[in-house]
Amino acid sequence: MDKKTKLRNDWTKEEIEKIFNQPLLELIYQAATVHREWHNPEEVQISTLLSIKTGGCVEDCSYCGQAARYHTNIKVQALLPTETVIAHAQKAKDSGSSRFCMAAAWREVRNNRDFDRVIDMVKGVNELGLEVCCTLGMLTEEQAIRLQEAGLYAYNHNLDTSEQYYEEIISTRTFDNRINTINNVRKAGITVCSGGIIGLGETNGDRISMLLTLATMPKHPESVPINALARVAGTPLENNPKVDTWEMVRMIATARIVMPSSMVRLSAGRIEMSETEQAWCFMAGANSIFTGERETLLVTPNPGVSEDMQMLNTLGLKPMRKAEEALVNS
Ligand code: SAM
Ligand code: DTB
Numbered sequence: 545m546d547k548k549t550k551l552r553n554d555w556t557k558e559e560i561e562k563i564f565n566q567p568l569l570e571l572i573y574q575a576a577t578v579h580r581e582w583h584n585p586e587e588v589q590i591s592t593l594l595s596i597k598t599g600g601c602v603e604d605c606s607y608c609g610q611a612a613r614y615h616t617n618i619k620v621q622a623l624l625p626t627e628t629v630i631a632h633a634q635k636a637k638d639s640g641s642s643r644f645c646m647a648a649a650w651r652e653v654r655n656n657r658d659f660d661r662v663i664d665m666v667k668g669v670n671e672l673g674l675e676v677c678c679t680l681g682m683l684t685e686e687q688a689i690r691l692q693e694a695g696l697y698a699y700n701h702n703l704d705t706s707e708q709y710y711e712e713i714i715s716t717r718t719f720d721n722r723i724n725t726i727n728n729v730r731k732a733g734i735t736v737c738s739g740g741i742i743g744l745g746e747t748n749g750d751r752i753s754m755l756l757t758l759a760t761m762p763k764h765p766e767s768v769p770i771n772a773l774a775r776v777a778g779t780p781l782e783n784n785p786k787v788d789t790w791e792m793v794r795m796i797a798t799a800r801i802v803m804p805s806s807m808v809r810l811s812a813g814r815i816e817m818s819e820t821e822q823a824w825c826f827m828a829g830a831n832s833i834f835t836g837e838r839e840t841l842l843v844t845p846n847p848g849v850s851e852d853m854q855m856l857n858t859l860g861l862k863p864m865r866k867a868e869e870a871l872v873n874s
């Protein structure tokens with residue numbers, strides 16, 4: 545099949561604005577068309593997320609239930625034993641996941657014994673034949689190379705929001721720190737998973753600006769997670785209004801159009817959506833979800849894997865085997 549859309553890294557803010565601001569159904573139609581040029585629309589990537597170290601984080605990300613400075617009800621949990629993590633990964637594989645993502649509530653990776661243990665976890669999960677992903681905070685290039693050599697397939701490091709709005713949300717690091725880690729991941733030959741959150745109080749201009757940063761990277765992130773804010777009691781953003789699903793749809797559709805080859809992940813927020821609402825997100829080009837038997841993302845609830853498999857079945861969708869096999873004719 546001839547690809548009609550080309551990958552572009554020279555998007556302008558005006559072009560993305562024009563796409564984003566189209567009448568919603570026109571936008572969805574365009575995104576669904578692009579989706580079919582680049583991906584098998586019947587397939588959805590199933591990723592399982594596991595928090596391997598929970599809470600007690602020194603950062604001040606105002607959305608996050610794991611920041612030590614906010615008084616949330618989250619139970620702090622030290623780094624899990626490697627065997628426990630591998631057992632979770634095996635279960636994830638058995639229930640249809642092709643990707644396993646290990647998350648730690650760290651500001652950055654330190655060269656210590658905990659990092660050595662994460663390296664062992666990466667090796668073990670890789671040996672199960674799963675695509676291994678980690679999200680551990682900031683990384684140096686040397687640390688990224690160690691992870692790559694252990695078999696890491698992807699590293700998640702979200703922009704979270706626009707460069708302009710970033711300091712309203714996080715003061716303990718900068719937007720440039722984020723970009724620097726993403727560059728280190730790229731240099732090490734690991735695929736990049738980077739997206740953001742809506743519902744932080746940002747404007748549409750901030751949403752467009754965040755997509756512009758992602759879509760003008762020299763290489764688009766292979767995965768782009770779009771999260772709706774999960775409102776955690778005790779965090780500064782706990783009383784933000786719930787994100788309207790049509791706003792998620794608009795964001796997903798625009799991401800799909802400007803980064804056609806990427807996996808667009810409908811990430812946090814599904815617990816508050818009906819099957820019908822999620823179906824619109826898939827129609828708009830989302831082709832990846834987090835699910836699992838634990839029914840949690842990191843510290844907030846998420847639909848369970850059997851419920852999700854039923855939903856996929858109803859919608860005529862099926863789990864994708866591996867992301868790299870997903871692109872049509874690439
Ligand atoms: N500590 C590392 C870091 O911040 O990069 C890794 C884990 S952190 C929890 C990963 C990402 O999850 C964040 O960058 C953010 O985009 C997302 N996230 C965290 N809390 C969230 C929330 N309450 N709602 C939506 N997304 C959230
Ligand atoms: C991403 O973009 N979303 C995931 C994953 N990457 C690490 C995290 C969502 C967290 C939702 C709130 C919570 O459970 O802490």
Ligand code: SF4
Pocket residue numbers: 601602603604605608609610611648649650651681
């Ligand atoms: Fe820490 Fe990551 Fe949460 Fe920020 S998002 S407080 S860095 S765990």
